[in-house]
Amino acid sequence: MTSHSKPAVRTDSVRKIFKSGDQTVAAVDGVTLEIHRGEFAAIAGPSGSGKTTLLNLIGALDEPDEGKVWIDDTEITTLSRGQRADLRKDKIGFIFQSYNLIEVLSALENAEFVLLLQGVPPSERRRRVTEMFKKIGLEGLENRRPHQLSGGQQQRVAIARAIVASPSLVLADEPTANLDSATGAALLDVMQELNQEIGTTFVFSTHDPRVMDRASRLIRLVDGKIEDDH
Amino acid sequence: MAIGMIMLAFVLSIMAGMKRDMINQGTSLLLGHMQIHAKDYRPDRSIYDAIPAGRSDLLGQLRGDPSVLGAAPRVSTFGLASSGNKSIGVEILGMEAAAERNVTILHEKLIEGSLPEPSEQSQIAIGELAAKALGVSLGGEVILIAQAADGSLGNDLFTVSGIFRSGLDLLDGGMAILDLGAAQSLIALPAETIHEIALRTASPTDAKTVASALERTLANPAIEVSPWQTLTPELSSWVAMSDSWSWIMYVIVFSLAAISVLNTMLMAVFERLREFGVLAAIGMKPRSVVALIVIEVTALAGVSLLVAIAIGTPLLRRVVGKGIDLSSFSDGFSVTGVAVGPIIRGDWVFGDFAVGAALLFVCAALAGLYPAMRAAAVDPARLTRGEIR
Numbered sequence: 250m251t252s253h254s255k256p257a258v259r260t261d262s263v264r265k266i267f268k269s270g271d272q273t274v275a276a277v278d279g280v281t282l283e284i285h286r287g288e289f290a291a292i293a294g295p296s297g298s299g300k301t302t303l304l305n306l307i308g309a310l311d312e313p314d315e316g317k318v319w320i321d322d323t324e325i326t327t328l329s330r331g332q333r334a335d336l337r338k339d340k341i342g343f344i345f346q347s348y349n350l351i352e353v354l355s356a357l358e359n360a361e362f363v364l365l366l367q368g369v370p371p372s373e374r375r376r377r378v379t380e381m382f383k384k385i386g387l388e389g390l391e392n393r394r395p396h397q398l399s400g401g402q403q404q405r406v407a408i409a410r411a412i413v414a415s416p417s418l419v420l421a422d423e424p425t426a427n428l429d430s431a432t433g434a435a436l437l438d439v440m441q442e443l444n445q446e447i448g449t450t451f452v453f454s455t456h457d458p459r460v461m462d463r464a465s466r467l468i469r470l471v472d473g474k475i476e477d478d479h
Numbered sequence: 480m481a482i483g484m485i486m487l488a489f490v491l492s493i494m495a496g497m498k499r500d501m502i503n504q505g506t507s508l509l510l511g512h513m514q515i516h517a518k519d520y521r522p523d524r525s526i527y528d529a530i531p532a533g534r535s536d537l538l539g540q541l542r543g544d545p546s547v548l549g550a551a552p553r554v555s556t557f558g559l560a561s562s563g564n565k566s567i568g569v570e571i572l573g574m575e576a577a578a579e580r581n582v583t584i585l586h587e588k589l590i591e592g593s594l595p596e597p598s599e600q601s602q603i604a605i606g607e608l609a610a611k612a613l614g615v616s617l618g619g620e621v622i623l624i625a626q627a628a629d630g631s632l633g634n635d636l637f638t639v640s641g642i643f644r645s646g647l648d649l650l651d652g653g654m655a656i657l658d659l660g661a662a663q664s665l666i667a668l669p670a671e672t673i674h675e676i677a678l679r680t681a682s683p684t685d686a687k688t689v690a691s692a693l694e695r696t697l698a699n700p701a702i703e704v705s706p707w708q709t710l711t712p713e714l715s716s717w718v719a720m721s722d723s724w725s726w727i728m729y730v731i732v733f734s735l736a737a738i739s740v741l742n743t744m745l746m747a748v749f750e751r752l753r754e755f756g757v758l759a760a761i762g763m764k765p766r767s768v769v770a771l772i773v774i775e776v777t778a779l780a781g782v783s784l785l786v787a788i789a790i791g792t793p794l795l796r797r798v799v800g801k802g803i804d805l806s807s808f809s810d811g812f813s814v815t816g817v818a819v820g821p822i823i824r825g826d827w828v829f830g831d832f833a834v835g836a837a838l839l840f841v842c843a844a845l846a847g848l849y850p851a852m853r854a855a856a857v858d859p860a861r862l863t864r865g866e867i868r
């Protein structure tokens with residue numbers, strides 16, 4: 250992959266080792282890669298191959314045992330917990346397999362939460378979320394609570410939350426795994442549209458070949474190592 | 480926590496009410512808020528240690544003082560009361576019924592007759608236990624014998640004009656009340672000579688300051704003005720004890736509130752681990768999470784306070800208005816020589832409660848700190864790994 254733009258994320262020989270009992274597992278074992286702005290990249294691989302662990306590392310949720318990770322030129326391993334939180338707030342959007350909306354907040358409040366953390370004024374937050382909801386087919390559902398929404402709708406709210414603050418990078422760990430294939434496909438349509446229209450960078454992990462087919466770049470992991478990247 | 484606050488207000492109210500009753504009862508029955516004596520009079524109470532100033536002058540001066548609401552002159556000694564072949568030892572109190580009414584509630588304690596007045600046939604009021612012991616009733620005759628100031632043995636015949644019941648065995652069984660003049664003639668004292676002046680002031684609580692101010696005004700080094708705290712150290716130590724009980728109540732209520740906050744919030748935090756993981760993942764700083772929970776706890780305390788006020792106010796109004804009737808348990812009891820009635824009325828305790836409620840807020844916020852730190856410590860990577868359900 251060649252690109253003239255600056256990479257949104259870069260890793261250099263990152264390793265993450267887990268110890269359970271006397272067994273040690275290198276969940277991510279020497280991964281070097283660059284993700285550029287505007288990419289729509291899938292990380293694939295069998296269960297236990299290290300997809301989640303790698304996403305945690307490039308999302309500054311976890312620290313590598315070896316190697317380095319840069320997000321927009323910021324090297325994360327030297328940052329404090331608070332600094333990493335700030336980095337995530339400003340640069341990264343997260344979409345989780347199980348949606349993880351906050352139950353006591355409405356759809357709109359969930360979606361505007363990152364903007365709230367960023368200190369964006371209320372009217373501006375409302376404007377941006379409403380616009381985003383319109384774009385991804387959530388119009389009219391603003392005041393619903395998460396439990397009043399279908400899985401697909403909840404995941405769209407999660408997408409809105411992840412991208413409304415215009416992050417450098419959106420990470421999604423198996424975003425369609427809890428959805429039926431039609432809903433999953435519709436969700437991918439939304440992600441793809443956002444990627445093409447506003448150039449949001451997506452990195453998502455998946456088991457599903459139909460999802461991999463949508464990606465502009467496919468990174469295959471086996472035993473924590475990149476086996477294939479095209 | 481609301482329950483804790485109601486409990487606090489409730490107990491503080493009753494304690495304050497009991498304290499007020501204790502002081503009122505203790506001072507109004509016989510003592511007065513303060514007393515004037517010759518410097519050497521207490522504690523021996525010798526009949527020779529009379530107040531070294533003319534009674535009329537002194538009373539005139541006291542009654543002209545704005546801080547004095549009532550002044551009652553007295554003489555006091557010990558003697559033997561007998562009727563027929565029965566006799567008992569008594570404390571003899573000579574007083575002016577009219578002046579006494581302005582200082583004490585002795586007259587309210589009469590169950591029959593009235594307080595002794597100056598009259599041809601000397602009158603006496605005794606307690607109902609003494610009347611029983613002597614076998615006399617209203618209108619009956621009692622002979623008093625007492626050591627007189629001139630060295631002779633004074634004795635006189637008295638007609639029972641009143642019988643009282645104070646609830647205190649010491650008074651009801653061993654006190655003889657005479658008219659001041661009659662008492663003075665019994666123990667051969669001139670009319671100007673008195674042992675004691677009992678005073679009533681605006682409030683018993685500031686007796687100490689009023690007493691020392693009065694002492695300065697009187698400007699007689701041979702006279703002392705003693706507030707009730709000095710006169711009955713038992714009562715004042717009871718009051719001090721009741722104050723320390725209030726403190727113990729504070730500590731108990733605060734600990735309960737803190738424990739309940741800690742418990743509730745810890746549970747809430749553990750139930751919401753996923754939520755805190757999400758908040759951390761999307762970029763909420765640990766210290767913002769701490770702040771969030773401390774704010775939640777404070778809001779919780781605020782709601783509790785409102786609930787406590789809503790529920791507690793009518794409850795307290797009852798306690799203050801009607802009081803708590805303990806008559807089904809007892810007819811009242813006596814504490815350190817003060818009779819407490821079977822109905823205990825509370826007192827409004829806005830000040831104490833406001834301080835208590837404010838402290839409770841601080842307490843709640845502090846107790847919320849530990850759960851808050853637990854919430855802030857949630858590792859967002861555990862959320863994505865699916866380790867947090």
Ligand SMILES: Nc1ncnc2c1ncn2[C@@H]1O[C@H](COP(=O)(O)OP(=O)(O)OP(=O)(O)O)[C@@H](O)[C@H]1O
Pocket residue numbers: 267268269274275276294295296297298299300301302303864
């Ligand atoms: N907290 C942990 N403690 C011990 N081992 C762990 C821990 N987290 C992950 N692992 C191990 O690291 C390896 C990679 O796990 P990871 O969750 O990254 O895989 P994955 O590709 O996301 O799998 P899946 O497709 O099942 O989600 C696995 O062998 C797993 O058992």
Ligand SMILES: [Mg+2]
Pocket residue numbers: 300301302422
């Ligand atoms: Mg995984």
